[in-house]
Amino acid sequence: MTSRERFLAACACQPLERPPIWIMRQAGRYLPEYRELKARSSFLEMVKTPDLAAEVTLQPLRRFAGIDAAILFSDILVIPEALGQPYSFRDTGGISMQYRIETRSQVDQLTRPEEVPDRLSYVSDTLVRLRKELAGQRALLGFGGSPWTLATYMVEGGSSADFERIKLLFYTDRGLFDALLEKLTAALIAYFRMQIAAGADAIQIFDSWGGIVAGSDYEAASLRWIREIISQLPAHFPIILYAKGTGSHLVDLTFTGARVLSVDWTVDLRAARALVPKTIALQGNLDPVLMQTTPEIVGREATRLLESLRGESGHIFNLGHGITPQAKIACMESLTHTVTQWR
Numbered sequence: 001m002t003s004r005e006r007f008l009a010a011c012a013c014q015p016l017e018r019p020p021i022w023i024m025r026q027a028g029r030y031l032p033e034y035r036e037l038k039a040r041s042s043f044l045e046m047v048k049t050p051d052l053a054a055e056v057t058l059q060p061l062r063r064f065a066g067i068d069a070a071i072l073f074s075d076i077l078v079i080p081e082a083l084g085q086p087y088s089f090r091d092t093g094g095i096s097m098q099y100r101i102e103t104r105s106q107v108d109q110l111t112r113p114e115e116v117p118d119r120l121s122y123v124s125d126t127l128v129r130l131r132k133e134l135a136g137q138r139a140l141l142g143f144g145g146s147p148w149t150l151a152t153y154m155v156e157g158g159s160s161a162d163f164e165r166i167k168l169l170f171y172t173d174r175g176l177f178d179a180l181l182e183k184l185t186a187a188l189i190a191y192f193r194m195q196i197a198a199g200a201d202a203i204q205i206f207d208s209w210g211g212i213v214a215g216s217d218y219e220a221a222s223l224r225w226i227r228e229i230i231s232q233l234p235a236h237f238p239i240i241l242y243a244k245g246t247g248s249h250l251v252d253l254t255f256t257g258a259r260v261l262s263v264d265w266t267v268d269l270r271a272a273r274a275l276v277p278k279t280i281a282l283q284g285n286l287d288p289v290l291m292q293t294t295p296e297i298v299g300r301e302a303t304r305l306l307e308s309l310r311g312e313s314g315h316i317f318n319l320g321h322g323i324t325p326q327a328k329i330a331c332m333e334s335l336t337h338t339v340t341q342w343r
Helices: 003-011 032-040 043-048 050-063 078-083 104-109 113-119 121-134 147-156 164-172 174-197 215-231 247-253 269-275 288-292 295-308 329-341
Strands: 069-071 087-089 095-097 139-145 202-207 239-243 260-262 281-286 315-319
Touching: 003 069, 003 139, 003 202, 003 315, 032 043, 032 050, 043 050, 050 069, 050 121, 078 113, 078 147, 078 174, 095 147, 104 174, 113 121, 113 174, 121 139, 121 174, 139 147, 139 174, 147 164, 147 174, 147 202, 147 215, 164 174, 164 215, 174 202, 174 215, 202 215, 215 239, 215 247, 239 247, 247 269, 260 315, 269 281, 269 295, 281 295, 288 295, 288 329, 295 315, 295 329
Parallel strands: 069 139, 139 202, 202 239, 239 260, 260 281, 281 315
Antiparallel strands: 087 095
């Protein structure tokens, strides 16, 4: 069984001797080969240059034996940029959008969603290159942000400490909020269809800021839009939904149509398995901070997590969030060795 076949079997909740493994945000400053490329090209240049984006995507697979899937090197904010709201990185850290979305006229002036795939053709070109390079041996994942998560950046004007503007918009002007989310939803449907056509084996939707929404409002603010996206994608295609900070909504997440639910490190994986139907796979959920400890600690904690789901099908091993720049290569080696040797 190839790594690609193992990954797709796990998405379908088929029994396996060991779970497949891939690492969220595989590219990063913890790899010297990535830092070497980054010294010559900016992050956005790498994202928009298919040869560079493909190279960064493949770097972790070349270094660490046993990784079963590659995730496209890109950024969730290519969607706002394709809609006409560019972004950049602040010198002090975080994201800065060129302007804030504050009025209905600004939403109306955003690019038509059906034009988004043409504006993001470099993503399609990267996926085609990767598909050829992987040669069917390893799975290829595309991704994008959820409408709610993208809207937080667009309305806040970038990274935010309190998300005040997006919450105020949701509560005080639902018409404008819905108009923005409708446009984002349509753009993401077109974008994900493009990724699938270019060769992605699965799509992961990142609802990174889903946890900031008041519990009773999560449906209207985020879930309804995610459900609409998934309903418009090919039936039975593997969609992985990662909604950070939403452990209390696990049951609600099962009704989105996602084939896999990815959970953060605050969720007890065994308890999640008891709540989530056996037809839906689980992904996760080692705490990323462990990658800054020692290989021994990583091996111990990864084994503990694996043992918690012994006898269960439908598990994809991953971190509970993206790998950090401070991660140690020796810890990554320990992690991949532990998972690939576990039976």
